[in-house]
Amino acid sequence: MQERSRKEKNILYIVVPCYNEEQVLAETSKRLKEKCEMLIHDGKIAKESRIVFVDDGSKDHTWNMIDEFHKMDSIFSGVKLSRNRGHQNALLAGLTMASEKADIVISMDADLQDDINAVDQMIEKYYEGCDIVYGVRSARDTDTFFKRFTAEAFYKLINKMGGELVYNHADYRLMSKRALKGLLEFDEVNIFLRGMVPMVGYQSDIVTYERAERFAGESKYPLKKMLSFAFEGITSLSVKPIKMIFNVGILICVISVLAIIYCLVRHFTNNTVSGWTSLVMSIWFLGGLQLIAIGMVGQYIGKIYLETKARPKFIIEQVLND
Template identity: 65%
Template sequence: MENILYLVIPCFNEEEVLPETALRLENKMHDLTIEKKIDEKSRVIFVNDGSKDRTWEIIKELHLKNKLFGGINLSINRGHQNALLAGLMTVKEYADMVISMDADLQDDINAIDGMIDKYAEGTDIVYGVRSSRARDTIFKKATAEGFYKAMNMMGANTVFNHADYRLMSKRALEGLSRYGEVNLFLRGIVPMIGYSTDVVYYERGERFAGESKYPLGKMMSFAIEGITSLSTKPIRMITAIGFFIFIVSIGMLIYSLIRHFTGATIVGWTTLMVSVWAIGGLILLSLGVVGEYIGKIYLETKARPRYIIEQFLNEED
């Protein structure tokens, strides 16, 4: 089995962490090459997602100093998922296996060894999964675990405690290339590819430098994007709620008629106000969910490119 490995690392304003990330990955790739686990043609590719700082300049400097490092410069910021896809689709012709990871050094790079071992055993997709959240605050742990549970409950099936740290074989990448949707949520799409899968557990560390690119607000937006991109369950829930309210309205009609014929015709003000506000809120919520889906249909029909690569630095440049 061939063993050319490419690491794909999306970067957005990562000038503070890139030098240290490159140093650690250079040592790791050197060790793997010495151990004959990967071919000497293996590379590390940083994907610059329209950074506003010196990220791309640092990537070019790394490439000039060491051909182990390459770079992809997107023409404009397209978001983490599109940047990651751009890297995966660009390098799949050069690599036998590709590992995606973040640039902030929170993912344990020593888990790469286990991923490669499972690939050598014939596994097409190996997920990096956090072994615990002992270092997280109670709030962070509750919101993070709630994120995964809510995603799965709403029909967007994902791997629990897995982000985008994973190994994919060339065959798996070819399968991923057949998914052409504009609204990307790779954590949900990759499990849909099929093929043999396995997991490697690791302890996630602290961010080496810089600020998190996924605060609470962005995580919530990310969850909504994933749910509405992969599942129609929210639409079905609206239908179920509508049917329930219809049943309740029939009950209220019968109740009102009974009150009328028994002479008790004064309807409680509290009941009326609660009903108006509850039904009004449900209508607005339903319109918002439907609008979210309509917006995604609009984007899909436009068929705009998910990314445009301005420059690709490889070993020959």
């Protein structure tokens, strides 16, 4: 791993997607500004570095606050999407904008749960030669049992389904300019950045940190949305669910053949028991299995439909950047 020159100050852009974050944005901007000024003072990043807030079609005063931050200090930049496009697309919009001017890009959420001090370690890893540095939670002590259990199951399930996720990593990461350029070459409409970034390759490492409680406001990921996000990740990264359906179909066919042989033996030995319970149960079971299979295949067909349309992942309405 070849180290980078520390004498050459690199431009850092911190990309923060925001959706209805007016309650936390003032504190977030304050802490991020302090961190950037400290890094500039220590000579780790260039003074042209910026904090980029991406407004994902917020319905509160989020964009007005971003506009005010930018007017007060040019270290703050803003990207306003034309409408709500979801966390992943908003993050990608900010990364796309940052790729034009930044040497290093760090993405993080606005809720202050990610430890800002881990940025120092990420930059150190970058200068040591890493192109991607993942922020990884050291523990899940602040989570409820249910959330901890479902989160761990999510990572294990994705990896078993063929995805390549970094365990306990969300979207808090550092990417070099060439790693970011590589990510932007992925053209799919259905994006799942946690699984796409490892596909870029290049030298990577992790930085562990303790995740704090949300500073203010409500979580943007209730259970329903988390389940949808998990399903999106599985179907965006892997075709194993379809293969599993095929294998289950073969298994049921084998069982059906055995059942037919059993029924024939009973018939020819005049030991047939008339009844409808087993028949009804089998019909319901096979009918349900068919509906699940059709639904799963339909999900993939729907994704193919969206990909062929090649609709834009986001439309930028306004950019604030000096």
